[in-house]
Amino acid sequence: MNNPISDRSLFVKAFYGLLLRDLRVISRELAPFLLRVGMQPLLFLFVFTYIMPRMAGGSPMASTAGPGFGTVLLPGLMAVAIMFCGIAAVALPLSTEFGSTREIDDRVMCPVPVAAVALEKVVFSALQSIVAAGLVIPMAIWIPASPVYPDLHRWPLMAIVLVLSSLLAGALGLAIGSSVSPRHIGLVFSILVVPITFLGCVYYPWAYLDKIRWLQIAVLLNPIVYICEGLRSAVTPQVHSMPVWIVLPALVVFLAILGRLGLRAFLRRVIS
């Protein structure tokens, strides 16, 4: 079609078309989406901040963590929600679309650079991540025995951390989805996603790791640490967290690295 439409306006329209397609698909799966992002934080808060505190000192976790545990947990659970969204919204669908069906082909053939198709996936996943992280906040207020109120005074910081973290999760999903076959995607959950969440300072602040110095240094290679610590300083400033001037550059660096890796893997799958 040799119409006079300019490249830039076509790019915007095509990108919007790709977003609309993903919105349509997710609108059909709204309930599974909510269950997927909501179940884990819901159960976590219920068990550790509702059941445990009522077990009169029976649980060591409850006694050490006490009611303050909910406050520690809130940013951590937001981080996990962001992470899982990135994986579920990009890695899982991409892995099948690249697999036997090659459904991605039609989108790859649209008249924009191929990288834009990958970028759209990351952006759409980031939008879902932000919604998922937002869902955790009311849960943290309603479920725990002693409610946890996020401090939203530092909303500009929260917005920046949320956006960077969500894009980071999407970029990780892109890297995984473009390089792992559908057969092995379950394995990636066990050997990559679960360890980086458990060792990502989700359930404890990074500063508390000073008793185990080697681990405290080792986890600095884990991008989830910066997501948690960034959200901690934004949402629950009363809990000690890493300084913002470390967190934000770290998030940007990890986003750049994972974005590059993800895009490379994507292009390798699309262009031979």
Next chain:
Amino acid sequence: MIVEIEALTKVYEGKQRVVAVDGIDLEVKEGEIFGLLGPNGAGKTTTIGVATTRTLPTSGKVRINGIDVVDQPARARRSIGVVPQFNTLDRSLTIFENLYYHCRYFGFSHAQARDRSDQLLAQFLLTERRKAFPAQLSGGLAQRVQIARAIAHRPTVLFLDEPSAGLDPQSRLAMWTAVQSLRKDGITVLLTTHYMEEADALSDRVAIVDHGRLLALGSPQKLKDTFGAQTIIQLTLRQTDQLAALAAELATRSGVQNIETLDDGLRLFTTGAEGLLPDLIQSAARLGLRDIAINEPSLETVFIHLTGRDLRE
């Protein structure tokens, strides 16, 4: 010229170096249906891959509508429609939505995309299935949706890669009709196939490729006239020790133009089987005639003439 392919090569480096395309030159004219005929592994899909911006050439140039596919892939894709070898319909969307969102990817507004999709559903007799999902469609229907989707953004050239692979005979005929009907929309078609009947029935011009090289090019009739206006009779024999003697004897019969000796028999290039056949059978019976195959003049005989092989081998 809509499609210009110049000295195209594609080499896959690796443990085993594969030369998929070995210097192909082609030009496809506006409005024609062009067939790329060859056996599996001849380099047809790779050639289409380069032309549709999905494969990077090792050397050579491909231009679509004058646009270089390597320098400006995104712009070239505006002029390209593709029906790949496999069903790549979006499984998460209905048939209507497959068309609608395809239009949106190409910059159509909501109303334009909706109208175009409705029109295509009607044109390809798919209106009843608009709300079905791709998984619910038969192979023939899915193929029709893929063609409709590929031309939805009104490309100037449509690439069809092995369009009848996996289709039953009836769906194949329906697909042929659909492809021929594109002619009146002025869409140029480049299709690959390893079915000679398909190339013969659909194409204005055919290029025969094998091992990444172009062997012959022309209208089906011209190819048959030039290379294969012969009926090929293949004799399979039990005893092969006196093949040479039998070949010499048969070569003297009128109507036999040429004879090739095979491992287990003879291949005769003749002006026609009629009249010749009883005689042949009688002579060959001495050596234990096991099987006799007759190929009337067709692109198949052209291919055998050019390569010494059957398309299906």
